[in-house]
Amino acid sequence: MESGIFHSTYEKDMALRHTPIEKIRLALVIAFVLIFPFVADNYWLNLANTIGVVIVGAVGLNILTGFTGQISLGQGAFMAVGAYTAALLSIRWGAPMWLTIPAGAISTAIIGAIFGIPSLRLKGLYLAIATLAAQEIILWVITHWDAVTGGVDALNAQNILWFGGESHYFSEFQFYWIIMGFAALTTMVTVNIFRTRIGRAFIAIRDQDIAAEVMGIDLFKYKVLAFATSSFFVGLAGALIAHWRQIVTWERFTIETSIFYLAVIIIGGLGSVSGSIYGAIFMVLLPAILNNIGRSLKGVIPAMDVLIPFIQQAVFGLVIILFLILEPEGIAKMWKNVRDYFRLWPFSY
Amino acid sequence: MKKQYFLIIGLVLILALVLVACGGGGSSDKESPIKIGAVYDMTGPTADVGAPYGRGEQGYVDWLNANGGVNGRKVELIGQDYAYKVDQAEQLYSQYVNQDKVVAFMGWGTGDTEALRGKIAKDKIPFMSASYSINLAKIKEAPYNFLAGVTYSDQMVIALQWALQDAKAKGVEPKVVVFHHDSPFGQSPVPDGKAFADANGIAYTDIAMPKGATDLTPQLTQAQDFGATYVIIQNVSSPAALLLKNAKSLGMTDKTQFICLNWCADELFIKLSEGAAEGAMGIMPFTSDFSVPGAKDPAEYLKSKGKSLDDEGLHYVQGWWTVATMIQGIKLTMDANKDLTGENIKASLESIKNFSTGDVTAPISFSPTDHRGNDKAKVHQVQGGVWTPITDYMQSRIPVE
Numbered sequence: 001m002e003s004g005i006f007h008s009t010y011e012k013d014m015a016l017r018h019t020p021i022e023k024i025r026l027a028l029v030i031a032f033v034l035i036f037p038f039v040a041d042n043y044w045l046n047l048a049n050t051i052g053v054v055i056v057g058a059v060g061l062n063i064l065t066g067f068t069g070q071i072s073l074g075q076g077a078f079m080a081v082g083a084y085t086a087a088l089l090s091i092r093w094g095a096p097m098w099l100t101i102p103a104g105a106i107s108t109a110i111i112g113a114i115f116g117i118p119s120l121r122l123k124g125l126y127l128a129i130a131t132l133a134a135q136e137i138i139l140w141v142i143t144h145w146d147a148v149t150g151g152v153d154a155l156n157a158q159n160i161l162w163f164g165g166e167s168h169y170f171s172e173f174q175f176y177w178i179i180m181g182f183a184a185l186t187t188m189v190t191v192n193i194f195r196t197r198i199g200r201a202f203i204a205i206r207d208q209d210i211a212a213e214v215m216g217i218d219l220f221k222y223k224v225l226a227f228a229t230s231s232f233f234v235g236l237a238g239a240l241i242a243h244w245r246q247i248v249t250w251e252r253f254t255i256e257t258s259i260f261y262l263a264v265i266i267i268g269g270l271g272s273v274s275g276s277i278y279g280a281i282f283m284v285l286l287p288a289i290l291n292n293i294g295r296s297l298k299g300v301i302p303a304m305d306v307l308i309p310f311i312q313q314a315v316f317g318l319v320i321i322l323f324l325i326l327e328p329e330g331i332a333k334m335w336k337n338v339r340d341y342f343r344l345w346p347f348s349y
Numbered sequence: 350m351k352k353q354y355f356l357i358i359g360l361v362l363i364l365a366l367v368l369v370a371c372g373g374g375g376s377s378d379k380e381s382p383i384k385i386g387a388v389y390d391m392t393g394p395t396a397d398v399g400a401p402y403g404r405g406e407q408g409y410v411d412w413l414n415a416n417g418g419v420n421g422r423k424v425e426l427i428g429q430d431y432a433y434k435v436d437q438a439e440q441l442y443s444q445y446v447n448q449d450k451v452v453a454f455m456g457w458g459t460g461d462t463e464a465l466r467g468k469i470a471k472d473k474i475p476f477m478s479a480s481y482s483i484n485l486a487k488i489k490e491a492p493y494n495f496l497a498g499v500t501y502s503d504q505m506v507i508a509l510q511w512a513l514q515d516a517k518a519k520g521v522e523p524k525v526v527v528f529h530h531d532s533p534f535g536q537s538p539v540p541d542g543k544a545f546a547d548a549n550g551i552a553y554t555d556i557a558m559p560k561g562a563t564d565l566t567p568q569l570t571q572a573q574d575f576g577a578t579y580v581i582i583q584n585v586s587s588p589a590a591l592l593l594k595n596a597k598s599l600g601m602t603d604k605t606q607f608i609c610l611n612w613c614a615d616e617l618f619i620k621l622s623e624g625a626a627e628g629a630m631g632i633m634p635f636t637s638d639f640s641v642p643g644a645k646d647p648a649e650y651l652k653s654k655g656k657s658l659d660d661e662g663l664h665y666v667q668g669w670w671t672v673a674t675m676i677q678g679i680k681l682t683m684d685a686n687k688d689l690t691g692e693n694i695k696a697s698l699e700s701i702k703n704f705s706t707g708d709v710t711a712p713i714s715f716s717p718t719d720h721r722g723n724d725k726a727k728v729h730q731v732q733g734g735v736w737t738p739i740t741d742y743m744q745s746r747i748p749v750e
Contacts, residue, residue, distance in 0.1 A: 043445035
């Protein structure tokens with residue numbers, strides 16, 4: 001009989017997986033991810049790839065907003081930086097993908113760090129507005145710097161494998177492995193960041209920045225570092241979108257995208273890597289499932305297809321409100337509650 | 350309390366999964382309906398013109414099925430509102446192509462049509478959208494895109510040709526300012542217009558109309574400083590009407606001739622501008638004159654549904670005839686006893702010569718080297734609150750690679 005998990009050594013406290021069930025669960029998830037593409041059709045693969053990209057972007061945003069407590073409304077624009085860098089490198093210099101994707105991530109990290117500088121003096125709402133400015137400035141530059149970005153016209157990203165090669169066409173199935181590889185890498189790196197001094201410094205800043213400074217954490221350095229780390233993954237998501245969709249248009253990276261990602265991490269769970277994953281799955285599948293339900297009800301309720309978009313928007317809003325009221329810590333906490341309920345029964349205290 | 354909460358969530362999830370499992374699946378035998386995918390903007394930023402266009406597409410298919418379908422086979426238009434979101438369009442496209450096995454696709458905006466053109470070519474899905482961006486007429490990059498209307502660039506050239514004639518007749522200097530939506534759609538004809546203006550000695554500049562602006566006076570003042578004698582608008586009706594209202598209060602409409610390209614040359618523009626549109630010109634590849642033969646069927650169809658074509662306006666007819674053109678390609682494929690594959694439908698569309706839309710547009714023709722179905726538009730003027738043609742068809746077909 002258990003009544004909770006109690007760590008008696010530092011090693012146990014630092015462990016990534018505390019119980020044997022967690023190891024089994026991880027094995028099941030890995031098996032599912034490996035088998036899924038062989039049984040799914042292109043539509044589900046497309047959804048899975050969307051989820052994979054959203055996971056990378058949401059984990060990135062969660063580092064900044066969930067773990068370090070710095071709100072960002074510039075997510076869309078930071079993704080645009082990654083996407084445009086990757087696409088432009090592939091178009092102008094024929095750079096291969098294994099260079100353009102990291103380059104997209106690194107350039108976004110640099111831009112993100114620059115826009116993170118005001119965070120030293122700005123907090124909360126003020127920082128939100130500053131990052132909103134970043135969103136607008138970056139998109140403005142992208143749409144008006146014709147010589148470099150080609151202005152408002154869409155770019156055709158090239159999927160080149162080696163210098164001087166032709167653009168290669170990847171199917172959804174092939175891209176599944178690329179996206180899932182990066183999603184897994186992002187998750188592993190991020191989970192481990194929070195077992196290091198840097199990660200703990202981020203959390204300390206979120207919980208109480210003045211206390212953190214008293215403990216000897218250089219606020220400026222770590223805040224900028226949080227922006228850079230977060231933007232790195234956000235840019236990675238952007239670069240993946242560029243190569244996966246092959247058409248880069250600024251219309252994909254508007255403020256709506258920023259808000260979508262905030263919703264993902266709020267619903268999934270702020271300050272939780274697994275929460276970002278749950279949030280991504282939930283937010284991508286919710287409209288798709290509503291859509292499918294609506295279509296299968298079309299025979300029963302004739303006007304259903306006209307109503308679906310409105311229902312989707314209403315449900316989207318309702319879900320966010322319900323989460324904020326019922327479980328502000330998101331799906332990650334809900335999952336934990338369910339798990340604890342069964343595991344600790346009947347002594348769940 | 351907690352237990353019930355999980356129970357409800359569990360039940361909802363199971364219900365969802367069951368319903369999802371029920372959906373999907375499809376066969377393509379000779380009896381089943383011909384499936385065409387579609388996305389509409391019913392609620393997004395271009396819904397003012399997108400909603401009637403989408404209803405026109407649905408209306409045509411409904412009318413066609415009631416009248417026997419295509420060679421006896423029914424057509425199913427599988428479509429949904431995507432609110433002008435690129436991601437949403439991609440997802441719906443992927444679903445309709447992979448799960449519903451649609452054989453052709455009706456799109457809407459420039460951004461999403463451009464974003465999809467690579468996929469369209471790979472999936473071999475003939476695609477017609479309401480975007481007439483010249484980028485979609487580049488056959489190498491967009492081999493499966495077809496344009497039922499005159500490209501924005503060609504409309505721009507027609508507008509400039511007309512302005513040049515008009516300036517000569519009036520003895521004024523042609524100074525043109527292009528007001529455009531700040532997007533791929535708005536920017537699309539600007540460079541080609543500049544090339545034409547430079548070649549013909551027209552002073553030319555362009556000003557972006559900020560999204561969601563409630564006052565365009567600063568932009569108009571900029572145009573006044575430039576000495577604009579002609580203003581060409583590449584935007585949808587609502588912002589264009591706002592521009593005209595602001596221009597009228599500045600007293601600009603007397604000295605400057607305003608010209609709408611097709612997405613603001615409609616009834617809504619006249620209605621929203623509350624009289625300020627009087628005297629404005631419109632480049633109209635699709636007519637607003639509902640006495641032409643091509644408007645008879647949509648008018649009667651709507652009447653039978655208790656609605657009227659005058660309420661829906663010309664974009665309804667535009668959607669109606671665009672999907673009709675696509676279905677003509679499908680019909681020709683069936684007439685030739687070929688399978689309804691994307692490649693065959695593309696070849697049939699390319700064989701269309703002088704397809705009559707009953708004078709809604711000039712006859713539509715495609716060829717294997719040019720997917721621009723139309724290159725003619727009449728210049729119309731708002732006279733007494735009604736678009737009235739003042740020229741015969743004017744033509745432009747600028748070269749694309």
